[in-house]
Amino acid sequence: MLTFMSKLPAEIPDFSKGDGLLPAIAQDAETGEVLMLGYMNAASYAETLARGEAVYFSRSRNRLWHKGEESGHIQKVRAVLVDCDGDTILLQVEQLGGAACHQGYRSCFFRQVTPDGLNTIAEPVFDPAKTYKAP
C-alpha cells in the first residue's frame, strides 16, 4: 500500500498535512478584504470546485458545510489558489448577501487588538436574529 501510495504524484493541496483538514481563507475577489477562515477536507474541496461555491468542513458540526446554506450568504468562487507548501487554500470569492460572518458583519475579522483591548472596527450589515432560525 505504501509502495503504491509513494508512486502517486504529489497532491496539491496536500490534505495529509493537518490530519486531513487544511485552512481555507476566503477573500473578497474585488476588494481583497479577508472575510473568514474555514477548514476544508478533501471532500469539501472537491465539492467547492464542483459547485463553484465555498463548501467547508465544519469542525463543530463535524460535516460538510455549504457556506450560506441557511443564511443565503453563499460565496461564489472566482479563483482558488494554493500556497507554496500546498497546505493552505485561498478562495477569492464574491460574497452574496454582503456578509460572511454569522454575527452579522461583512468580515469575521471585525475586531482589532489594541493596548486597551478589542476594538470593534466595523458595523454589522444584517441582524443575525432575523437571518438564522432559532435552534
Added chain:
Amino acid sequence: MLTFMSKLPAEIPDFSKGDGLLPAIAQDAETGEVLMLGYMNAASYAETLARGEAVYFSRSRNRLWHKGEESGHIQKVRAVLVDCDGDTILLQVEQLGGAACHQGYRSCFFRQVTPDGLNTIAEPVFDPAKTYKAP
C-alpha cells in the same frame, strides 16, 4: 488547577483551540494581498505584539520563528485583528524586502488551481539561492 483556570476571563485569541496553535494570516496592509499563512502559539503572539513584527511558531522547526530573521523579509505589523470565534489571527503588515515567500514570490499564494492543473500567476521577486544560506 482546573478550578483556577476556569476562573480566568475568556482569552481572545483563544489558544486552547487548535491545541495551542492558531492560524495567522498575513495580509499586505496597503493592497489587501494575502501574503501567507503561518501559525502562532501564545508565546509567538505575545512576541509579535511586543516587537511589532510578525513572529510565528514554526511547526517544522518546532520553535518561534521571527519572520525574516534570515532573509531580512521582516513583516512590520500595522494592525492585528481576530475573528468572531477568537481562533484565527489576521495581521495587516508592511512586507519588507517585497516578498513573503521563501520561494521568492511576493505572496506564498502564487499558484492558481485550474482545470488543467496549477498555474503560476506571479513572477518571483528575488532568487532564493542568493538569499538563503546553504543548510
